[in-house]
Amino acid sequence: MSLSNPVFIPGPTNLPDSIRRAIDLPTVDHRSPAFAASLPQLFDGLKQIVGTTTGKIFIFPGTGTGGWEATISNTLSRGDRVLACRHGVFSDKWIRMCQNFGLIVDVIDCDWRGPADPTQIEAILRADTGRQIKAVLATHNETATGVRSDLASIREAIDHAGSDALFFVDGVSSIASMDFQMDEWGIDAAVTGSQKGLMLPAGLSIVALSQKAREAGQNAGLPRFFFDCEIMGAMTDAGGFPYTPPMQLLAGLSHSLELLLNEGLDQVFSRHFKMAEGVRQATAAWGMDLCCQDLQFASDTVTTIMVPDGFDGDRLVAHAYDRYSMSFGVGLGQLAGQAFRIGHLGALSEAQALSGLAVIEMAMLDLGYPITGGSGVAAAQEWYRSAFSGHSVDASAADDSACEDVA
Numbered sequence: 068m069s070l071s072n073p074v075f076i077p078g079p080t081n082l083p084d085s086i087r088r089a090i091d092l093p094t095v096d097h098r099s100p101a102f103a104a105s106l107p108q109l110f111d112g113l114k115q116i117v118g119t120t121t122g123k124i125f126i127f128p129g130t131g132t133g134g135w136e137a138t139i140s141n142t143l144s145r146g147d148r149v150l151a152c153r154h155g156v157f158s159d160k161w162i163r164m165c166q167n168f169g170l171i172v173d174v175i176d177c178d179w180r181g182p183a184d185p186t187q188i189e190a191i192l193r194a195d196t197g198r199q200i201k202a203v204l205a206t207h208n209e210t211a212t213g214v215r216s217d218l219a220s221i222r223e224a225i226d227h228a229g230s231d232a233l234f235f236v237d238g239v240s241s242i243a244s245m246d247f248q249m250d251e252w253g254i255d256a257a258v259t260g261s262q263k264g265l266m267l268p269a270g271l272s273i274v275a276l277s278q279k280a281r282e283a284g285q286n287a288g289l290p291r292f293f294f295d296c297e298i299m300g301a302m303t304d305a306g307g308f309p310y311t312p313p314m315q316l317l318a319g320l321s322h323s324l325e326l327l328l329n330e331g332l333d334q335v336f337s338r339h340f341k342m343a344e345g346v347r348q349a350t351a352a353w354g355m356d357l358c359c360q361d362l363q364f365a366s367d368t369v370t371t372i373m374v375p376d377g378f379d380g381d382r383l384v385a386h387a388y389d390r391y392s393m394s395f396g397v398g399l400g401q402l403a404g405q406a407f408r409i410g411h412l413g414a415l416s417e418a419q420a421l422s423g424l425a426v427i428e429m430a431m432l433d434l435g436y437p438i439t440g441g442s443g444v445a446a447a448q449e450w451y452r453s454a455f456s457g458h459s460v461d462a463s464a465a466d467d468s469a470c471e472d473v474a
């Protein structure tokens with residue numbers, strides 16, 4: 068195992084050196100005025116990242132899964148009906164969590180090689196004349212499949228059906244990497260974790276709730292304590308936490324927000340698109356298929372690649388790790404063995420991306436994959452030369468040496 072190679076798993080992502088330095092702190096008093104004074108800029112920064120001016124941000128010690136739990140337990144009651152598409156392991160897991168909490172889930176089983184289906188969402192909401200469905204759940208970016216769902220279309224579907232259901236979104240592998248507009252898309256809850264686009268270690272669960280979701284929470288009966296948003300919100304407004312906060316991670320978050328906002332979110336999204344496109348070009352050059360069948364829905368944070376018949380994606384990932392000390396993602400759920408994943412979100416340079424493509428190419432050649440050696444790397448090189456020409460990835464960080472790490 069090499070700690071100097073970047074990882075190509077879709078989170079936790081590579082830690083920029085400046086973030087590691089920001090986290091490397093002695094113990095800080097979480098009841099000190101200095102800590103209280105540091106909080107407002109975290110919430111302001113996160114509001115920009117999720118695209119809201121009216122929503123309220125809650126930061127919990129936890130992970131994305133905790134964010135799902137905070138969302139449902141703060142807004143719904145046992146026996147409430149919710150509607151969700153299942154199109155990968157993460158959407159499936161959120162559905163199972165809802166069922167465990169005693170919610171009744173209307174599941175739309177979608178093709179895993181495509182996005183959540185707004186047409187079926189609209190049809191089911193239209194048929195719900197008694198307005199029993201209290202919330203629609205969507206996974207923006209299915210990290211298992213590399214397929215991005217169209218949240219604006221799901222919002223339209225909810226509106227066209229005349230439903231007043233809340234709209235909850237898992238943005239764990241999209242927020243801070245791909246365009247995300249909580250207010251514009253009428254999202255009532257947006258969830259993420261620290262270890263993906265925010266380029267931090269795992270340990271923070273971040274939830275944004277709309278005013279409508281918070282009002283629903285006043286009558287919501289699901290039990291909550293650790294993830295009680297209103298208690299958390301009142302405490303952070305007053306400059307503290309209801310329990311011991313992870314101080315070092317919060318210091319890292321402050322630096323991560325500075326990096327992202329200094330770079331500019333449009334530039335962050337465009338950088339992720341360009342990085343992802345290089346991986347897609349490499350895949351095409353290998354003659355292999357993306358899991359995502361319609362390119363307009365291809366994820367810019369993770370690419371899931373189908374392995375040819377007769378090959379085993381798990382074996383490929385294990386070989387790349389054992390032989391070349393580089394980590395890639397295995398196929399998950401029904402894609403186990405049939406696919407592998409290249410994560411390319413967060414801090415990654417073109418040079419690093421090329422190293423990942425070169426390694427997976429070597430691993431495929433070692434295992435007899437029917438590809439031409441160097442073809443994927445060459446295709447990505449050509450793309451990166453043109454895509455980033457005139458705008459080096461770290462140009463936006465020219466006057467802030469810390470930001471070079473983001474590139």
Ligand SMILES: Cc1ncc(COP(=O)(O)O)c(C=O)c1O
Nearest residue numbers: 130131132157210237239240260
């Ligand atoms: C889309 C998505 N949702 C939820 C999760 C769960 O997040 P966590 O592992 O931080 O609990 C993940 C983790 O990879 C994810 O990719």
